[in-house]
Amino acid sequence: PFPAATDLLHISYNQDYGCFAAGTKTGFRIYNCDPFREIFRRDLGPSPAAANEPEAAQALHQPPVAGGGGGGGIGVVEMLFRCNILALVGGGDAPHYPPNKVMIWDDHQSRCIGELSFKSPVRGVRLRRDRIVVVLENKIFVYNFADLKLVQQIETAPNPKGLCSVSQQPGSIVLVCPGAQKGQIRVEHYGARKTKFINAHASRVACFALSQDGRLIATASTKGTLVRIFNAAEGNLLQEVRRGADRAEIYSLAFSNNLQYLAVSSDKGTIHVFNLKINVGLTTNDKPLPAPDADVPHMSPSFSFIK
Incomplete structure (x- = not known):
């Protein structure tokens, strides 16, 4: 069964949208999308760092987390396609791990094989086969997956939602995050070694999405209209669609795999699906994604894959 709404802390899809992960107050669960079924769950016990939490909180110059950190709460869980490696961050009233740490979990070994620590709570994590991207409220850190070496630090505008998108097709990496100014997004093209700033809206950016091939970006502001x-490469506006005349909080934007449609969800209880009037032949890459076991990082002696 799916966790009750009061127990749910986080939901995220894997990179090919074939699965999604749910972080709960007691651990995490992995689900297959089609057909819908629970693949497995991990109910975590008391935090291994519970006894040291006051010292950890003191090092961060903040009070201990409510609840004593003795529970199994997972506030962020990110899958790496369908392999046994996940990124976990503690969350909720009783986090299993400190909220300022990203734990690299090997489900084959049922233990953490690496960790990344920060001076403030982690707002989000994005994974590629070759990169780990960690989002804090005002900064983003990019690491090599294989050796956890820091590649780049990016300063952003306040980003409490942890907004960040990373392309998933092999080859050149494209990363999108909030810029330093209101209404601006920043696009990092690692293959071309260039940074592009796009002034997308007059008001603050509330949500954005990046196509899997890293060529298209959809954005919405806090107005939500x-x-x-x-x-993504040049920053020019290709199309504008209207969700409605009244203000709305945009929850999510999603491109279809063939880039013919864009879905928009909001607090109005509706999902709008728009036709994209874009020359798909010039903006898509017809090469299929590699099999999930191709080019995975070699942090662990063994990798298994979810069927």
Whole structure:
């Protein structure tokens, strides 16, 4: 069964949208999308760092987390396609791990094989086969997956939602995050070694999405009336669609795999699906994604894959 709404702390899809992970007050669960079924769950016991939490909180210059950190709460869980490696961050009233740490979990060994520590709570994590991206409220850290070496630090505007998107097809990496100014997004093209700033909206950016091939970006502002689609490489506006005339909080934006449609969900209890009037032949890469066991990072002596 799916966890009760009061127990649910986090939901995220894997990179090919074939699975999703749910972080709960007691651990995490992995689900298959089609057909829908629970694949496995891990109910975590008391935090291994519970006894040291006051010292850890003191080092962060903040009070201990309510609840004593003695529970199994997972506030962020990110899958790496369908392999046994996940990224976990403690969350809720009784986090299993400190909220300022990213734990690399090997489910084959049922233990953590690496960790990344920060001076403030982690707002989000994104995984590629070759990168780990950690989002804090005002900064983003990019690491090599294989050796956890820091590649880049990016300063952002306040980002409490942990907004960040990373392309998933092999080859050049594209990363999108909030810029330093209101209404701005920043696009990092690692293959071309260039940074592009796009002034997407007059008001603050509330949500954005990056296509899997890293070529299209959809953005919405805090007004929630318009959604804009940009070319990631050049930053030019390709299309603008109107969700409605009244203000709305945009929860999510999602491109279809063939880039023919864009879905928009909001606090109005509706999902809008728009046709994209874009020359798909010029913006898509027809090469299929590699099998999930290709080019995975070699942090662990063994990898298994979810069927």
